[in-house]
Amino acid sequence: MxxxxxxxxxxxxxxxxxxxxxxxxxxxxxxxxxxxxxxxxxxxxxxxxxxxxxxxxxxxxxxxxxxxxxxxxxxxxxxxxxxxxxxxxxxxxxGDQFASFLDGFEPVQAFPYMGDVARIEFAWQEAYHAADQSPLDPTSLQQIPPDRLAELTFTLHPACRLLASPYPAYSIWAAHKQDAPQETMASLPQEAEASLITRPQWDVMAIKLPAGGFAFLNALGEGLTLGQAAAVALEAAPAFDFARNLGGLLETGALAGLHLPSIDVKDQREPKPYQDNSANQHHES
Amino acid sequence: MPISQITPASSGTTPKEIPPRAGVGLKAEHYQTILETAPDIGWFEVHPENYMGAGGPPHRYLSEIAARYPLSLHGVGASIGADKSLDTDHINRLKALNERYAPGLFSEHLAWSSHDEVFFNDLLPVPYRQDSLDRVVDHVNQLQDHLSRRILIENPSVYVAFESSTMSEITFLERLVARTGCGLLLDCNNVYVSATNQNYDPVAYLDAFPVEHVGEIHLAGFARDEDDEGEPLLIDAHDREVADAVWALYDQTLARSGAVPTLIEWDNNIPDWDILFAEAMRAEDKLRALPTRLKEPEPDLILGHRHVS
Structure with a gap:
């Protein structure tokens, strides 16, 4: 031995x-x-x-x-x-490096969008396991004096993930995910797409961001004010629609809190109570 | 039922102690059925590694189920058999889960799964010799200190042996118990799998097993393969019913141990809830036919010199 x-x-x-x-x-x-x-x-x-x-x-x-x-x-x-x-x-x-592995994996170079599809999937995983937090109540914006709206800064929801792709990665992902409707397969767009993946409460969701949406949300995530972020977004995409983008972020629950130098509104760390509040959540003060 | 419509259980009313009944490994596929049908089952067990995210549906479901049933945590990632320090981040996460869910039992494996920062996601075998025993003793002591509780260590299913081993598995486990005060988790399927693969008699192994330290029993199904010589090589697959031979070993164990909390593990090819529940009831029937074991007082934490009879 x-x-x-x-x-x-x-x-x-x-x-x-x-x-x-x-x-x-x-x-x-x-x-x-x-x-x-x-x-x-x-x-x-x-x-x-x-x-x-x-x-x-x-x-x-x-x-x-x-x-x-x-x-x-x-x-x-x-x-x-x-x-x-x-x-x-x-x-x-x-699998945190799988997307960049696919970017460089020679046998799939004919499918250059694959890495970004993997990024959406990994973001989905992260959103699923992210910390619980109530999204910002959309009505809380009404408490802000209109002349101070541009000074607002926001906290993004802990589940919020952003992805910009030079390929139609979102549409490809949406057409091939498990419960995808088959008819979308034939009509994929050919342009760059940005997407938002988040989990406002218990269900993960992903949406395709409208023009300028990535630059707008990315700027808000970096702590820029609402006014500054809108300017950044307009510069990135002249077709940027401010009302549509802000409305979309409130609707998807991508924002968790808002702040003015002297006023802080609802940045609570507690998850929502377990009751289904969908019927009355728009009436919370 | 959608997750948002679960009526929260009033927590704190369910006893957390694991009863000497049958339980099952909790799978995500069964969350909803369990909450909707409230099956009469003794307890559930989970791998803490599946609940190490910050939030989301896994914690939501586990909180609701833990409010209704006793819960046990069964770690697969601490790598106590590795010749390297325990991963501080990992044992801190175990501590946080232990505090959050206050499980009735906490167990780990006599195995290693990490080396040089790489995690292999498998329970790898340990040679049975003095230096590995010293290492495992240190790690079990550290984990018990860190969690401020006694843990159970499970006998492994093994496919290979080590030329350098100098003691039997049972001697290794007895010395581990004596030096750390830990308890044992006796996996009857692992006994059968290892005994077949290593050409020893599972009945004699169980007769020699220190059942007085067993705080939990596991049962599971194995798959059949062949070794290089075409003889049976059993795989601890957790993908089917418990084999008759393993039920026989369970009977043999219960005759010595009395009623001990018993878990059905079914982690692959996960069946419908009814099939899993029926398998648990098969164990439950055997447990109910036994007198309840006189309860051993839980030893104080971390006994340096526990006597082995």
Missing amino acids: SASPSLHTGQASFSSALIKPDHPTPEDVIGPKPEKKAQKRFGVYRNNVIVSLTEAMMASFPTIAALVGEDYFRAMARVYITNHPPRTAILSRY
Whole structure:
């Protein structure tokens, strides 16, 4: 019997053999009897790692799997897992580099939008697990003196995620997600799209932002005032419609709080009570 | 029922202690059925790693279910068998969940799952020898100190052995209990899987198992494969009913241990609730036929020198 490896050395060689199929079965690893080999036995661990992480990725990126087909997705996932194994035991956070992996993955270069579709899916995951917070009550804007509206700053909802794509990533995602209506597939737009993914209460939602919407919400997220953000958005997109954009943000619950130098309105950290308030939420003071 | 229409349970009325009844691993697929039909089941268990997000539906559902049923946390990511320090962020998250949900039991595995920052999402085997025992003892002590509670450690299902092992699995577990005051989670399916894969007798293993330290039992289904020589290689798949051979080992265990909280684990190919519930009731019937075990007093936290009889 050769000298036994230290615990650290043993686990190091076990680890590298796990995700590298060309590495031999680690030295100290044996079958139950001298005449029994350990190759297929060790293979169980290799298989568990790849299969369980592939399942986790299928759960996080179902639209990418629908776009490329399950077999192709599994093959891509294996390459990703080998090159970017998880650094966390929280599997819902695994796949944070999958979008940039797809951007550079040679076999899918004919589908350059794929990375951005993956970004939407990962943002969806993040929104699903984000902190609970009540969205800003749309009527709270009515408490602000009209001549001070431009000075307002906002806090974005913790679930709010923004994505600008040079491709129609939102439309491609929407047409291929699980419950997508089939007829939208034929009529995909060809232009750049920006999208907002958030979770106002318990259901994640994604919308395509109107012209200038990304610049507007991005500026608000950076702490610019409403007036400054509108100017940024107008510069980015002359067709920017201020009323439509602000109304949309209030409606989707992408904003959580608003602030004036002397007045702070509703930036509560508590989730809404569990009763369904949809019937009366517009009457809250 | 939509999540917004769940009537909140009045929390604090349900006893948190895990009763000597059957429970099941809680799956997201069954959240709604459980809340709508309020099944008469003893308790639920979850992997804390699935509830480490800040908020959202997972915590919402778990809070409601934990307000109605006793809850156990069963970690799969602490990697107590690894030759590296416990991940501070991870054990802080475990602590936060332990405080938030006040589970009746808290368990982890005799296994490692991380090395050099990489998490493999599998329960990897530990050689049974002095240096690995010292490491696991340190980690169990740290985890118990950090959580301010006793934890249970589960016997693993293993596919390989280590040439460098110097003691049996049972000796390893007994010494771990003696040095940390932890309890044991006895997984009867793991006993059958490991015994088959390692060519030993599961009945003799169970006869020697220190059942006086067992605070929880697990049952699950395994898959069949073949080793390099074409002989059975069993996989701890958690994807089907409990096998008859494992039910027999469960009977053998209960005859020694008396009624102990028993969990059905079914994590892949997740069945309809009725099938899972029926499997739990099969265990429950066996538990009800037994006298309740005299309750062992919970040892004070972190006993340095606990006697093993």
